[in-house]
Amino acid sequence: MLAPELRKSNNKDSGVSPVERLLALVSADMRATDALIHERLGSTVNLIPDLARHLIDSGGKRLRPLLTLAAAHMAGYEGSGHIRLAASVEFIHTATLLHDDVVDASSLRRGKVSANIVWGNKPSVLVGDYLFSRAFQLMVETGELAVLDILAGASAVIAEGEVMQLKSTNNLATTEEHYLRVVSAKTATLFAAAAEAGAVLASRSADYIAAMRRYGDNLGIAFQLVDDALDYSGRQALMGKSVGDDFREGKVTLPVIIAYVRADDTARRFWNRSIETGPQGESDLDRAITLVEETGAISETMARARSYANQARQALSAVAPSETRDVLADIADFCVERAY
Amino acid sequence: MLAPELRKSNNKDSGVSPVERLLALVSADMRATDALIHERLGSTVNLIPDLARHLIDSGGKRLRPLLTLAAAHMAGYEGSGHIRLAASVEFIHTATLLHDDVVDASSLRRGKVSANIVWGNKPSVLVGDYLFSRAFQLMVETGELAVLDILAGASAVIAEGEVMQLKSTNNLATTEEHYLRVVSAKTATLFAAAAEAGAVLASRSADYIAAMRRYGDNLGIAFQLVDDALDYSGRQALMGKSVGDDFREGKVTLPVIIAYVRADDTARRFWNRSIETGPQGESDLDRAITLVEETGAISETMARARSYANQARQALSAVAPSETRDVLADIADFCVERAY
Numbered sequence: 187m188l189a190p191e192l193r194k195s196n197n198k199d200s201g202v203s204p205v206e207r208l209l210a211l212v213s214a215d216m217r218a219t220d221a222l223i224h225e226r227l228g229s230t231v232n233l234i235p236d237l238a239r240h241l242i243d244s245g246g247k248r249l250r251p252l253l254t255l256a257a258a259h260m261a262g263y264e265g266s267g268h269i270r271l272a273a274s275v276e277f278i279h280t281a282t283l284l285h286d287d288v289v290d291a292s293s294l295r296r297g298k299v300s301a302n303i304v305w306g307n308k309p310s311v312l313v314g315d316y317l318f319s320r321a322f323q324l325m326v327e328t329g330e331l332a333v334l335d336i337l338a339g340a341s342a343v344i345a346e347g348e349v350m351q352l353k354s355t356n357n358l359a360t361t362e363e364h365y366l367r368v369v370s371a372k373t374a375t376l377f378a379a380a381a382e383a384g385a386v387l388a389s390r391s392a393d394y395i396a397a398m399r400r401y402g403d404n405l406g407i408a409f410q411l412v413d414d415a416l417d418y419s420g421r422q423a424l425m426g427k428s429v430g431d432d433f434r435e436g437k438v439t440l441p442v443i444i445a446y447v448r449a450d451d452t453a454r455r456f457w458n459r460s461i462e463t464g465p466q467g468e469s470d471l472d473r474a475i476t477l478v479e480e481t482g483a484i485s486e487t488m489a490r491a492r493s494y495a496n497q498a499r500q501a502l503s504a505v506a507p508s509e510t511r512d513v514l515a516d517i518a519d520f521c522v523e524r525a526y
Numbered sequence: 527m528l529a530p531e532l533r534k535s536n537n538k539d540s541g542v543s544p545v546e547r548l549l550a551l552v553s554a555d556m557r558a559t560d561a562l563i564h565e566r567l568g569s570t571v572n573l574i575p576d577l578a579r580h581l582i583d584s585g586g587k588r589l590r591p592l593l594t595l596a597a598a599h600m601a602g603y604e605g606s607g608h609i610r611l612a613a614s615v616e617f618i619h620t621a622t623l624l625h626d627d628v629v630d631a632s633s634l635r636r637g638k639v640s641a642n643i644v645w646g647n648k649p650s651v652l653v654g655d656y657l658f659s660r661a662f663q664l665m666v667e668t669g670e671l672a673v674l675d676i677l678a679g680a681s682a683v684i685a686e687g688e689v690m691q692l693k694s695t696n697n698l699a700t701t702e703e704h705y706l707r708v709v710s711a712k713t714a715t716l717f718a719a720a721a722e723a724g725a726v727l728a729s730r731s732a733d734y735i736a737a738m739r740r741y742g743d744n745l746g747i748a749f750q751l752v753d754d755a756l757d758y759s760g761r762q763a764l765m766g767k768s769v770g771d772d773f774r775e776g777k778v779t780l781p782v783i784i785a786y787v788r789a790d791d792t793a794r795r796f797w798n799r800s801i802e803t804g805p806q807g808e809s810d811l812d813r814a815i816t817l818v819e820e821t822g823a824i825s826e827t828m829a830r831a832r833s834y835a836n837q838a839r840q841a842l843s844a845v846a847p848s849e850t851r852d853v854l855a856d857i858a859d860f861c862v863e864r865a866y
Binding site for chain 2: 229230231233234281282285288289307308309311312313314315316318319320322323326329331334335338339341342344345346348349350352353
């Protein structure tokens with residue numbers, strides 16, 4: 187039933203990533219989640235499933251629903267609500283991506299032309315709303331108000347994070363503190379809710395639930411910090427992967443904040459022009475990559491990410507040992523190591 | 527406690543509109559709902575309450591939350607969940623207006639410059655998402671999954687209706703059937719859900735609940751038909767109220783569908799240019815108003831509206847007589863009469 191590369195081994199050193207190992211542990215659940223996702227994005231209004239599938243089938247890692255399934259699995263949950271919950275987490279994530287791409291006027295998502303470019307902003311906004319509504323319908327079907335409470339609260343915080351991020355765009359006065367608040371709200375909140383809600387479904391103790399939330403929260407921050415570092419990675423550029431999205435959009439992420447603080451006058455003038463006033467020239471991204479590397483901003487960002495990943499691993503010490511727990515801990519490390 | 531004009535009389539012929547009479551019947555509840563709305567749109571991210579208040583305090587009639595309060599009141603509900611439910615209905619309505627104005631690139635809403643013009647599209651999309659999330663949080667607090675189910679389902683249908691409407695924009699091949707499906711989905715669904723959920727909260731019988739839903743549904747369709755007729759009202763234009771929004775946005779509403787079917791060749795060419803291909807000239811709106819009036823498209827649209835209003839009134843016959851029931855029935859008539 188599993189893809190050959192997932193059957194190879196559960197061993198950490200086998201070359202199989204811990205995400206694949208986790209996927210193998212909950213593979214039947216993940217297939218059921220995928221089937222439910224495709225069932226529920228359906229509508230008699232054809233544009234809706236067409237647009238939604240464009241993004242949902244574009245090779246996302248399903249990391250957030252995977253966290254929900256793993257949390258429910260590890261907590262010994264025996265019902266079927268975790269499938270609905272996982273699908274609903276992916277719908278919320280997809281809805282925020284659709285709205286993000288409109289807000290950022292992005293043209294690429296997961297290496298494909300983004301939905302807002304193919305169909306326009308209007309359907310992207312509305313299909314996001316549709317998926318968001320479907321997410322809440324799925325949660326209602328679990329019959330668990332506590333789960334609805336967590337995800338409704340998380341959705342509000344995500345929107346707050348996105349609004350906060352608008353303020354830091356094209357703004358080099360953005361502080362590390364503001365940046366971390368944005369990351370925590372817009373990214374870590376859904377990781378935390380995804381992990382927490384899985385444990386809530388299994389009616390675990392408050393301590394257990396808090397530990398899963400802490401795990402998801404720290405994992406989410408580490409994940410975003412690494413993403414933000416990779417966006418300035420010369421190595422990633424050489425591998426043909428997309429870099430420079432944040433730079434082009436004038437987003438002030440931690441690598442830029444650190445590089446700007448450490449910049450000399452010439453470099454400051456470069457950052458002011460390229461991030462704040464414009465225009466950007468063709469060679470600007472190369473220069474930005476050189477500056478964030480030379481000032482140590484990338485290694486500093488990665489060191490912070492590693493510290494959050496360690497906290498994610500530590501949070502799991504409140505949970506009884508199990509294969510799933512070990513793999514979740516390895517995912518925290520992997521989320522940082524993927525950058526090297 | 528009541529505003530003087532609301533204390534005057536509950537009599538139909540007193541010049542006090544039935545909406546004001548209904549407001550008087552649930553005035554304490556409405557004040558509580560307003561207070562809750564203002565409490566819950568708060569956020570430490572100041573832009574969110576600033577933008578949300580711009581729309582929420584702009585003199586909307588609060589018709590949808592009023593329906594929820596009236597339905598709960600009439601059904602004999604004695605808890606406090608109806609206040610949360612009414613606030614949540616208004617949040618969903620506000621979120622859809624914010625997203626609508628982005629989708630339609632509108633510049634005016636309730637006679638004020640719209641939020642997307644003041645703050646831009648990005649915050650409008652995100653604050654819409656925020657209010658939508660807050661709506662679900664409020665519903666969770668009622669502890670009633672049935673209510674969450676109704677409103678989550680309604681939100682999905684509203685989004686479907688908005689996507690369907692995109693297809694009819696700038697498209698004179700739009701059929702009456704398509705138009706009515708759009709109106710039913712994008713407008714009537716929330717009226718129906720608002721009325722239904724109030725009765726559900728009071729644990730009334732399936733027949734009672736279905737009657738309230740039917741009332742809201744028919745009222746919502748009548749309401750939208752009249753709105754679409756008023757957008758081509760020469761009399762309304764003379765009174766200094768906004769007309770021609772749909773025309774300028776190329777929306778193909780029932781007055782246009784009927785006028786186009788009844789048009790001679792010259793008029794058809796006018797409609798093709800002004801709605802489908804552009805450009806629109808300065809005198810085009812005057813000509814459009816003349817054409818919809820001369821072809822009888824306005825009176826035909828109003829006749830349809832009256833028929834839906836009658837069905838709304840009829841739906842209430844399944845409900846025991848009460849002052850609230852009478853006022854709700856009068857509101858159905860008033861919703862059509864306001865056009866004269």
